[in-house]
Amino acid sequence: MDRQAQAREVDANYDFFQRHLASILRNHRHQYVLIRNQRLIDYFDDVGDAYRAGLKRFADGIFSIQEVTDEPVDLGIFSHAGN
Helix, strand or coil: CCHHHHHHHHHHHHHHHHHHHHHHHHHCCCCEEEEEEEHHHHHEECCHHHHHHHHHHHHCCCCCCEECCCCCCCCCCHHHHCC
16 A cells, blocks of 8 residues: 555544544543544554554554544654554
8 A cells, every 4th residue: 555545544544533533432532542444443541552453453554543532632653653
């Protein structure tokens, strides 16, 4: 997957996350969600755990991690995880 395709995937995951945030907040506030192909894969208490799980589960390194919060957050590289 090229960089443009990766960027589209990350953007699509973020849009998906934003559309579902209200329902996710109820049970997962201040956790980190691993997202791939616009699907919520799993939740973690630590961003590092989410990142390691993403690398282990997805060999191509294409996934996103978002903190479940209604406050603006920039997770840096974790917002744009990929190769």
